[in-house]
Amino acid sequence: MNTASPTTDKIYRILCVVGARPNFMKMAPIMSALGALGPQVEAKLVHTGQHYDVAMNHQYFQALGIPNPDINLEVGSGSHAQQTAEVMRRFEPAMDEVQPAAVLVVGDVNSTIACALVAAKKGVPVIHVEAGLRSFDRAMPEEINRLLTDQLSDLLFTTEESGRDNLLKEGIASERIHFVGNVMIDTLRANLERAVPTEQIAADAGRAGFAQGRGYAVLTLHRPSNVDDPAILQGLLEAAAKIAQSTPVIFPVHPRTHATIEKFGLSHLLDTPDVLLLPPMGYLEMLGLMRDARVVLTDSGGIQEETTALGTPCLTLRHNTERPITVDEGTNTIVGNDPAHILAAYAELLQGGGKAGRVPHFWDGRAAERIAAILFDWLKQRD
Template sequence: MTMKQSNDQGGSELHRILCVVGARPNFMKMAPIMAAMAAPGAALQPKLVHTGQHYDVAMNHQYFQALGIPEPDVNLEVGSGSHAQQTAEVMRRFEPALDEVQPSAVLVVGDVNSTIACALVAAKKGVPVIHVEAGLRSFDRAMPEEINRVLTDQLSDLLFTTEESGRDNLLKEGIADSRIHFVGNVMIDTLRLNLPRAIATAQIALDAGRPGFADHGYAVLTLHRPSNVDDPVILQRLLETAARISMRTPVIFPVHPRTRATIERFGLSHLLDRQQILLLPPMGYLEMLGLMKDAKVVLTDSGGIQEETTALGTPCITLRHNTERPITVDEGTNTIAGDDPVRIMAAYDQVLAGGGKAGRVPHFWDGRAAERIAVIVRDWLRARG
């Protein structure tokens, strides 16, 4: 564990909030929260802990720089491992950091292993836990993220939801209504702030040595969930479907390292060896934003991308059998297709025929969710004395 030397000046009257990030989706959620908490009048002092759950130093730095996130005050440098190993190691390393900082509360976001690990340590030590993105449910306990979501919500003192269904889920699980606050989606705060800085797809294609690849429209594909990439039958089915789509619409595929490894291990690389498929390394935030913004359609198994495409008005086909973000289907641009090629191609055909689901931007996805969070946290801590 490494800890940055504190330079606090007269901060004793401020409520110190220990903010936890561990994986790249957390970075997009935490950036606007830290900015709102550090704003004049917020009476809050955010301190950042990076657990190192995603341990690609270059990629992490790229995200921090692009999003304007300050360097972490604490680096736990946990790295990879099984779910149990990673969760346990985060807990072991987080406890001394918590003792050192002595915050008024610990704020966690999302549903990764770092989220539940740090929430559990804080709760056992009597430190209030704040969960941003609470109440999301896929109702699929085979997803490790679902376990993390449910348990973190049970440990939390303040729960901030992104959509109204979150409150309903939490009430059914016995969470007191007074602890639940519908504030909107901090991911969309980040998206709206950075949209003018998005990297154009034409530039991305040029940098990849394929100038003009995306000039007449393209689809974006992302795959990373174990249920899709660890099963050779399902992975082959999805890649074959992507190859079929590429015959009509060029496909840009930023390949997750885990996915690349399984494609090679299962001997499926030949399915992507096509002129109309552009394979890219993992993209930075501004690059992904540019790819999603101008795509004809996005095919993904990512939860965050379901939200981002809804905010952008880009049709999304989700390569899962469920979603913990139902508002993206009910109000947004998202269609659930699972791993069935027939359903995927039917959804794709609808996009080509009529532009796909138009949708609308959900309530409170207005770029001010983090501001609402900061005000509620400040007033809540003041009321506690």
């Protein structure tokens, strides 16, 4: 006779928040890893709508195998204050409805800090993935979001050892900090074989054969410090045009950047057959562009990590980085936004082939598995 008692296992409901496209790449493996824990863990996805381009969002969700959000707050655009406040206003009823055991946030966008604030004020534990990253530049809105989210968080998962050092200096208890690796690299490794070849991207854009046999550079720009000042933006575009004279440049243009290029009348600077302008790319397309590039020039944080994982040289068009491991161990070089410095670094890279680097510890495609296991044990210990 079966004398086993009925199961009394508690169900832990985790509210997982995404708001901007970089969040999607981080959340995809986490949702998968939480789902693999079995029926005791129920992960529910909230999309705040901070990035509200429906077609692009759908493209990312579909490419990464992310389930449709359980809740979409449809916040849309606005100033930092407006967007943060509106996410908070709409997230609180969602929390009341779901009654989660914890709220899990990733990265450093406005949705991250907004949802962390609501959860903390309601006494619900906050889990921060990608904690401890610091640029030490408080003029960056993302730096404020990182600092505050980490102070509100009960469990903090870091991508590199410097994150732990930063958190300890800021008074975070060591037992709350776990070095697990980089979930962005989980997604990259899982999708690398599906990356769209550059030849196909160029052909689809009506430029079949672009840069074939010559190598190419990829350029991305979106930070206000680079694209909102006409003099800085002009200098960056002029540098890109000069680079294109020896290495063709592929430039997926962020909507914000496209608007400022038009506003400042700078589009003529890129009117050359050796520059391929593209609309914003899907994840698999961007992965293919980075994988096969001779060099990537960017002001993106995530691309610094992805190029390091791919072994592609990266010139970061900023004066600092919150991801120092990409410089210390990876393929990244910080060059700022002065055209002379950019062109000098590019010439040096051409001559020497660029930094070879190495893939950092725990960037092995299993970060999300470690997060899920630690989180599950932590939740059970709290009961």
